[in-house]
Amino acid sequence: MTTTEGSRGARPSILTVDDDPGVSRSIARDLRRKYGERYRIVRAESGDAALEALREIKLRGEQVAALLADYRMPGMSGIEFLERAMDLFPLARRVLLTAYADTDAAIQAINVVDLDHYLLKPWDPPEEKLYPVLDDQLTAWAEVDHQPTRQVRVVGHRWSSRSYAVRDFLARNSVPYRWYTLGDDEESERLLSAAGLDGTRLPVVITEGGEALVEPTDGELAARVGLSTMPSTDFYDLIVVGGGPAGLGAAVYGGSEGLKTVLIERMATGGQAGTSSRIENYLGFPDGVSGEQLTERARRQAAKFNVEMLTTRKVVGLEPRGPARVVRFDDGTELSAHTVILATGVSYRMLEAPGLADLSGRGVFYGAATTEGPSCSGQDVYIVGGANSAGQAAMYFARHARRVVLVVRGDSLDRSMSRYLIDQIAAVDAIEVQTCTEVVGGTGTDHLETLTLRDNRAGTTETVPASWLFVFIGAAPRTDWLDGTLSRDGRGFVLAGPDLLTSGRKPQGWDLDRDPFHLETSVPGVFVAGDVRAESVKRVASAVGEGAMAVSLVHRYLEKP
Known part of the structure; x- marks a missing residue:
């Protein structure tokens, strides 16, 4: 049950959730009496109902000033609710309502959801125990700028690989933007005209400050939309190369344990996991979590511990230089540290089928490319691959497409995909699995138009109309630069x-008396974590666990190299 007290103006909301109807009405009454003229008072009697109310407020473009959640609720505790609510309104002040016996829960919540205050029940009289607390919280909330975020605007062609790359870059770096298709949207013409451009060179990115960037590189784009690209100093305790789960895990643990840490990412934090529409077997998220949500939480944690995060910086070299470990960027600059953790992950292999190479970003995509989901509405989508990433993509695109065809080279999904995903796919009528099948060709002019499929059992081929192909065919490490x-x-x-x-012998060039630590590479002080490590x-x-473990080994190295 969810009710709203007061009119539906643009006032910010105070939301309270308690599964006891009497308590819920009581606190809403006290809140309305004191704050009803300035705030909308929203009450709910379950965590799910409260989250639905928050989603509606978000869609209306309104703000939430404070969240008051009871700790003991069935199905979803107050801590769990506040943690999920942070994804919708990270700036809302968070208050946990607890009984005297539950004060330990409040201490736990401080670490889990950055709790702002805990309030003991009962709170009578409210003039002494409720209002002063909430007054302080609302004052703190009001001191933050809550003006709607001005969006970056992108004008481009629908079937342009660079236009897609720009949108993907912004989305994966959590930069709000608005997309305008040239020719399909009158506003695109108005924006180009205002910028004095004719649209012959696209995409055009218009920053929040009104600067028009024509065909910007990732580095130019990052610098103009507020992403950090330059280190603040030239020496660190720890350099983490790669911003996937392993790299983010290492950065969070490094920063939290007092190491001066910098994370360097080539494109966007999150890695391949960051593009996943739903991860359902990650500990602590029984309802699943998207890669974007998991990445954003990890970014917030890293920032909380003063980790520097650099984007669009490509590392092309690594060398020991005395006690320092030095990484070299593609622009010739260098960065040094006591230690380095390599967490560069892997990249999807290209589909070597005639006709597809020139269509990348124009109907052929490597990875989930979730920004394309709404554009697939009512159409057929083909996905190549039989592992979890392909299965997660199939489930995501089935929400938009008319039909999703999962093209699998093997004779079954059982060898490569988790059982929970196999069962989910089998329950969705819109998903069709074609085993013992390969994509052996494709055609298209401006974008993908047809695919050629080969049935390896029958030895026959079939050409089908197709505008969307997403490829997940295994991965290769990005380690040529370490040769x-x-x-x-x-x-x-x-x-x-x-x-x-x-045979018990240390690697060539190893000059220490001890053996390499568990995640230590053939260069002392350089560690590796995640998918890029052999046999991981x-x-x-x-990957997250290895990132954390690598930091503990960094400490051992720093104590006694």
């Missing part, structure tokens, strides 16, 4: 710890 520096296996994955020892478990949870 001659670190030991790698035959596929390019970085060797570490016991894997470096051959390719799961988000294990």
Whole structure:
């Protein structure tokens, strides 16, 4: 049950949630008496109802000033509700209502949801126990600028690989933007005219400050939309290369444990996991969590611990220089630290089928490309791959497309996909799984128009109309730049710890008396975590765990190299 007290103006809201109807009405009454003229008072009797109310407020473009949640609620505790509410209104002040016996819960909530205050029940008289607390919280909220975020605007062609890349870059870096298709939207013409442009060179990105960027590079775009690209100093305790789950995990733990830490990312934090529409087997999220949500929370945590995060910086070299470990960027500049953690992840392999290479970003996409979901409405979508990433993409696009065809080279999904995903896919009528099938060709002029599928059992081919193809066919490590520096296996994955020892002998060039630590590479003080490590478990949870473990080994190295 959810009710709103007061009129539907543009006033900010105070939301209270308690599963006891009597308590819920009582606190709403006290809130209305004191704050009803300045705030909308919204009450709910369950966490789910409260989240639905918050979503409606978000869609209306209104603000929430404070959230008051009872700790003991069935189905979703107050802590769980506040944690999920942070994704919708991260600036709202968070207050937990607890009984005297539950004060330990408030201490827990301080760490989980950055709790602003906990309030003991009963709060009578409110003039002494409720209003002074809430007055302070509302004053703190009012001191923050809550003006609607001015959006970046992008004008481009629908089937332009660079236009897609710009939109994907902004989305993955959580930069709000508005998209205008040239020719389909009158506003696109007005924007170009105001900028003095004729649209022959696209995309055009108009920043919040009104600056028009024509065909900007990722670096130019990052610098103009407020992303950090330059380090604040030239020496750190720890450099983390790569911003996927392993890199973010390492950065959060490094920063939280007092190491001066910088994270360097080539495109956007989150890595491949950040593009996942739904991760349902990650510990602590029984209802699943999107890669975007998980990444954003990790970014907030890293920022909380003063971790610097640099985007659009490509690392092309690594070398030990005395006690320092030095990384070199593609522009020739360098950055040094006591230690380095490599968490560069892997990249999707290209689909080597005739006709597809020139259509990348124009109907052929590598990875989930969730920005394209709404554009697929009512159309057929083809997805190549049989692992979890392909299954998650199939479930996501099934919400938009008329039909999703999962093209799998093997004879079954059982070998490569988690059972929960197989069961979910089987329950969705819009998803069709074609096993023992490969994409062997494609055609198109401005964008993808047809695909050629080969049935490997029957030995036959079929050409089908298609405008959307998403590819998940395995991954390769991004480690060519480490050639001659670190030991790698035959596929390019970085060797570490016991894997470096051959018949008990240390790796060539190793000059320390001790053996390499578990995640330490063939260069002392350089560690590796996540998918780029040889023989790693390719799961988000294990990547985060390795990032945290690498930081503990960094401490051991710093204590006694």
